[in-house]
Amino acid sequence: MKLRTRLFAAVLGIATISLLLAGTLVSLSSQRQLLERIERELVAQTRLVAELVARRGTAPTLAELDGEADALGRELGARVTLIAPDGRVVGDSAEDGAGLAAMENHGTRPEILIARERGVGVTRRFSTTVERDFLYAALPVEHGAVGYARLALPLTAIDEQLASVRRATVIGIFLALVGALVLAWVTSTAMSRRVRAIAAVARRYAEGDLSRPLRGYGNDEIGTVARALDASVHELGSRLDELSRHRVLTDAILSSMAEGVVVVDAGGHVRMANEAVRAMLALGTSPVGRHYIELIRHPEIAGQIARALDDGESLRREVSLNTEPPKVLLASTAALVPAEDGAGRQGAAMVLHDMTEFRRAEQVRQDFVANVSHELRTPLTAVRAAVDALLDGSAPAGDPRFLDIIARQALRMDRLVGDLLRLARLDAGQEPLNLMPCATDAVFAAAETELAPLLQEKGMRVDTHVAPSAATITADPSKLHDILKNLLENAARYAPAASTVTLRIAAADDEVVLTVEDRGPGIPDTDLTRVFERFYRVDRSRARDPGGTGLGLAIVKHLAGLHGGTAAAANRPGGGALFSIRLPGREPARAARPASVSAPAA
Numbered sequence: 001m002k003l004r005t006r007l008f009a010a011v012l013g014i015a016t017i018s019l020l021l022a023g024t025l026v027s028l029s030s031q032r033q034l035l036e037r038i039e040r041e042l043v044a045q046t047r048l049v050a051e052l053v054a055r056r057g058t059a060p061t062l063a064e065l066d067g068e069a070d071a072l073g074r075e076l077g078a079r080v081t082l083i084a085p086d087g088r089v090v091g092d093s094a095e096d097g098a099g100l101a102a103m104e105n106h107g108t109r110p111e112i113l114i115a116r117e118r119g120v121g122v123t124r125r126f127s128t129t130v131e132r133d134f135l136y137a138a139l140p141v142e143h144g145a146v147g148y149a150r151l152a153l154p155l156t157a158i159d160e161q162l163a164s165v166r167r168a169t170v171i172g173i174f175l176a177l178v179g180a181l182v183l184a185w186v187t188s189t190a191m192s193r194r195v196r197a198i199a200a201v202a203r204r205y206a207e208g209d210l211s212r213p214l215r216g217y218g219n220d221e222i223g224t225v226a227r228a229l230d231a232s233v234h235e236l237g238s239r240l241d242e243l244s245r246h247r248v249l250t251d252a253i254l255s256s257m258a259e260g261v262v263v264v265d266a267g268g269h270v271r272m273a274n275e276a277v278r279a280m281l282a283l284g285t286s287p288v289g290r291h292y293i294e295l296i297r298h299p300e301i302a303g304q305i306a307r308a309l310d311d312g313e314s315l316r317r318e319v320s321l322n323t324e325p326p327k328v329l330l331a332s333t334a335a336l337v338p339a340e341d342g343a344g345r346q347g348a349a350m351v352l353h354d355m356t357e358f359r360r361a362e363q364v365r366q367d368f369v370a371n372v373s374h375e376l377r378t379p380l381t382a383v384r385a386a387v388d389a390l391l392d393g394s395a396p397a398g399d400p401r402f403l404d405i406i407a408r409q410a411l412r413m414d415r416l417v418g419d420l421l422r423l424a425r426l427d428a429g430q431e432p433l434n435l436m437p438c439a440t441d442a443v444f445a446a447a448e449t450e451l452a453p454l455l456q457e458k459g460m461r462v463d464t465h466v467a468p469s470a471a472t473i474t475a476d477p478s479k480l481h482d483i484l485k486n487l488l489e490n491a492a493r494y495a496p497a498a499s500t501v502t503l504r505i506a507a508a509d510d511e512v513v514l515t516v517e518d519r520g521p522g523i524p525d526t527d528l529t530r531v532f533e534r535f536y537r538v539d540r541s542r543a544r545d546p547g548g549t550g551l552g553l554a555i556v557k558h559l560a561g562l563h564g565g566t567a568a569a570a571n572r573p574g575g576g577a578l579f580s581i582r583l584p585g586r587e588p589a590r591a592a593r594p595a596s597v598s599a600p601a602a
């Protein structure tokens with residue numbers, strides 16, 4: 001049932017019940033009052049009649065008495081009966097002559113009996129004489145011939161009066177009910193309209209529209225409740241706003257973090273996973289809501305989350321993943337516990353740091369130290385053996401073979417230390433780049449001249465092809481010279497005697513490409529990128545050759561990088577190694593790579 005109907009029914013019900021009750025009570029009491037007044041008047045009139053009769057002469061005739069009764073009856077509009085002390089009727093306004101004489105003795109009429117006893121007798125009963133309901137009042141009279149005066153009023157007259165009172169009451173109740181109906185309708189409509197307006201505002205709030213209502217709510221209790229609701233909705237709204245601002249901030253922080261963060265609830269379902277963790281653990285694009293066991297394929301990491309969830313244990317461990325390439329992650333897990341009471345775990349959070357690069361760099365450093373030690377030990381052992389042989393006399397003093405060993409190994413160590421120092425300088429960015437126009441012919445010629453003894457020793461020939469576009473290039477001439485000298489020296493060392501080395505330089509697409517080709521054994525495909533690593537050698541046994549330090553190509557790559565260029569190794573289709581150096585053309589390194597910035601370690 002609608003609120004309005006209910007209000008209407010209630011108000012109308014209350015009004016009807018109270019009106020009916022009040023109407024009945026009023027009608028009953030006014031009927032009683034009316035009846036009492038009629039009785040009082042009847043008694044007063046009877047008293048008047050008794051008084052008038054008492055003043056009569058002492059011996060009136062019967063006819064005189066009856067005439068008196070008739071006159072009084074006409075005057076008063078009531079039936080007047082005069083009764084002798086012995087009960088005989090001596091006068092009656094309703095009967096005359098013979099009829100009067102025939103009337104039975106009235107001495108036993110109830111009103112007469114009561115009047116005799118108490119002075120006044122009032123009864124209501126059926127008159128056998130007139131055959132109608134009457135109200136009787138009787139009083140004793142102080143007169144010789146008349147003992148009692150009696151007045152009778154037909155009840156029909158009284159009933160008429162009473163009926164009119166009832167009619168007035170019914171009309172009054174009816175009119176009041178109509179009024180109540182109108183009032184109930186107006187009140188319930190107004191009330192339900194206000195409640196509906198408040199409900200509409202509440203619906204609007206529920207849909208997220210928090211703009212204030214235009215009208216006031218009124219000053220009664222409904223208004224107070226509505227205002228209180230309004231205030232709490234707005235309070236909640238502003239808290240939600242603040243929460244969502246926090247949420248945006250947190251999301252921004254989490255998604256910009258390099259560390260992976262994943263949060264699972266007490267049931268093990270992922271609540272949050274930032275981009276970094278999705279990439280680290282290959283979780284896919286929408287891991288939220290799924291169970292961590294089905295998402296995280298690495299038993300160690302899943303196990304760590306399980307321990308945080310089940311035992312509330314906080315762990316910090318380094319985990320290696322068998323991914324391609326392999327990854328090393330530092331995984332820290334913690335159980336999420338509500339701050340105040342600590343009752344019941346809320347889930348667990350895990351932060352992953354990618355340690356792969358750090359561990360690799362550490363490994364490179366360790367390998368480097370081991371390599372340097374090893375590279376130094378080989379010539380040092382040889383020098384010590386030669387010196388020992390000379391000192392203990394097992395070799396003749398000043399034996400040129402032993403002195404030659406010492407000289408060669410010392411030279412090798414000198415070159416090794418020289419290359420190490422150079423790399424250290426390059427790493428530290430201490431070699432500034434002096435770019436200037438270089439005549440390529442001159443650079444080629446200088447490198448050839450420097451390596452002439454080695455080339456001649458092996459009977460090798462150097463072919464040079466300088467494209468007209470690359471006759472002059474912009475580069476640091478001394479560094480370009482070092483690049484060329486290293487590559488040419490490798491070619492002379494690894495290619496067979498009497499073979500040809502080809503140097504080419506050309507400029508295309510804003511790029512200068514310098515290549516060095518030999519006709520030697522070439523480099524196995526798997527080693528093509530690794531030859532640029534420090535101390536990397538394709539064939540370890542050839543490392544015994546005192547010629548190389550294992551650092552030459554690392555330096556080449558560094559120098560090319562300093563120019564903003566690259567160095568790469570390949571194999572010639574017809575056999576032999578092919579090294580190519582690409583340098584930015586025209587306006588090169590100045591913008592691309594400032595000389596003070598160190599190139600990445602090769």
Ligand code: ADP
Nearest residue numbers: 490491494531537538548549550551552553577
């Ligand atoms: P090294 O001083 O030993 O020559 P590099 O860094 O110059 O050190 O070269 C690294 C390794 O690359 C060499 O040990 C060799 O195995 C391989 N290599 C370099 N140049 C050539 C080439 N022209 N032909 C074949 N192998 C080569």
